[in-house]
Amino acid sequence: MAARRSPFMPTYLETILLSLYPATLILGSLFALLDPVSRAAPYNTATQSHYANTAPSYFAKKNNVFNIFFVKQGWAWVTFSYLFFLFTHPSTGPVGSLSVTPKRIRGLLRYGIVTLWWIFVTQWFFGPAIIDRGFLLTGGQCDLVELADQGKVDMDNTRQFVTGVTCKAVGGKWKGGHDISGHVFLLVLGSMFIFEEVLHVVSNSTRVKEERTIFMSDGAVKSAEVEAERAASESSGQWTLGAKIVLGVAALSLYMLLMTAAYFHTWFEKLTGLVVAFSGIFVVYFLPRAVPALRQVIGLPGV
Numbered sequence: 560m561a562a563r564r565s566p567f568m569p570t571y572l573e574t575i576l577l578s579l580y581p582a583t584l585i586l587g588s589l590f591a592l593l594d595p596v597s598r599a600a601p602y603n604t605a606t607q608s609h610y611a612n613t614a615p616s617y618f619a620k621k622n623n624v625f626n627i628f629f630v631k632q633g634w635a636w637v638t639f640s641y642l643f644f645l646f647t648h649p650s651t652g653p654v655g656s657l658s659v660t661p662k663r664i665r666g667l668l669r670y671g672i673v674t675l676w677w678i679f680v681t682q683w684f685f686g687p688a689i690i691d692r693g694f695l696l697t698g699g700q701c702d703l704v705e706l707a708d709q710g711k712v713d714m715d716n717t718r719q720f721v722t723g724v725t726c727k728a729v730g731g732k733w734k735g736g737h738d739i740s741g742h743v744f745l746l747v748l749g750s751m752f753i754f755e756e757v758l759h760v761v762s763n764s765t766r767v768k769e770e771r772t773i774f775m776s777d778g779a780v781k782s783a784e785v786e787a788e789r790a791a792s793e794s795s796g797q798w799t800l801g802a803k804i805v806l807g808v809a810a811l812s813l814y815m816l817l818m819t820a821a822y823f824h825t826w827f828e829k830l831t832g833l834v835v836a837f838s839g840i841f842v843v844y845f846l847p848r849a850v851p852a853l854r855q856v857i858g859l860p861g862v
């Protein structure tokens with residue numbers, strides 16, 4: 560009998576998904592390099608974006624509606640669509656009832672950890688968020704020179720603006736350091752979280768049989784199915800409205816990732832956004848396959 564795959568290794572569908580992200584970033588970045596319209600449009604290297612009045616596409620403008628109502632509120636979209644999926648899918652509990660089953664609790668815990676990672680990286684991390692701390696640690700700061708020249712602000716106050724948001728709010732320029740792409744981070748984390756949660760619906764409703772492997776407490780490697788309840792795996796493949804909506808949110812995230820890759824940020828900013836997002840996904844969806852104690856608390860989707 561062939562040896563089982565290591566629990567740390569992605570399944571077939573996961574491999575496709577994981578490669579989709581770097582492929583999207585490369586495709587978008589190559590488009591920016593090769594598209595004559597984008598090349599001809601002036602680019603502001605300080606803000607890593609095109610100027611609104613000469614932007615090469617609607618999606619190259621910061622105020623496009625998809626950016627303002629979707630990405631800038633991205634976690635709210637992920638939250639509501641996931642909760643709707645979790646509380647209406649038959650594999651997690653009775654349909655049409657908001658009863659809190661062990662599977663729903665474990666789904667909420669996985670969502671909670673991924674959300675905590677989003678909060679730490681983009682909103683707050685015992686003070687400034689990780690993105691802002693990284694920016695300051697790599698030599699960045701809030702540049703208030705122009706405002707100081709106009710006598711509107713005292714340059715000695717520079718250090719008090721320790722987040723990109725507060726700096727931009729007073730009219731300063733957030734420059735000099737490495738700015739992990741918040742858009743890439745959010746779009747990858749949110750959509751990969753959704754795909755990991757819904758993958759069992761896809762694999763149980765099609766012929767693509769996915770085998771996630773896990774380490775048992777005695778060290779043996781087995782299929783995750785050994786811990787699944789039979790009734791649950793049968794209902795797992797149902798395409799509910801919640802499953803379609805949540806996948807729609809993930810699909811739009813992928814499209815916005817492509818637009819972000821084409822019109823914003825440096826290669827390195829995109830790469831760090833991707834790596835930081837993947838690290839959160841690894842802890843919630845891959846580590847539990849190898850650590851039975853963690854698996855007992857947060858579970859595996861669909862099991």
Ligand SMILES: CCCCCCCCCCCCCCCC(=O)SCCNC(=O)CCNC(=O)[C@H](O)C(C)(C)COP(=O)(O)OP(=O)(O)OC[C@H]1O[C@@H](n2cnc3c(N)ncnc32)[C@H](O)[C@@H]1OP(=O)(O)O
Pocket residue numbers: 608618619620621622623626630631632633634635636638668671672674675681723727738739740741742743745815818819823
């Ligand atoms: C066991 C454990 C239990 C744990 C238990 C605890 C659990 C704890 C649960 C609590 C429960 C909470 C529940 C949450 C409930 C909600 O869901 S509230 C959520 C509502 N809020 C959100 O969703 C906010 C989401 N947004 C964000 O996080 C940030 O805005 C983002 C998306 C990361 C982006 O940040 P950003 O500053 O725009 O950064 P970046 O990508 O670097 O972009 C730089 C510039 O390029 C522009 N740009 C980049 N790409 C693009 C593009 N594609 N198009 C246009 N412009 C672009 C940006 O607009 C930006 O321009 P400026 O605005 O600075 O001028």
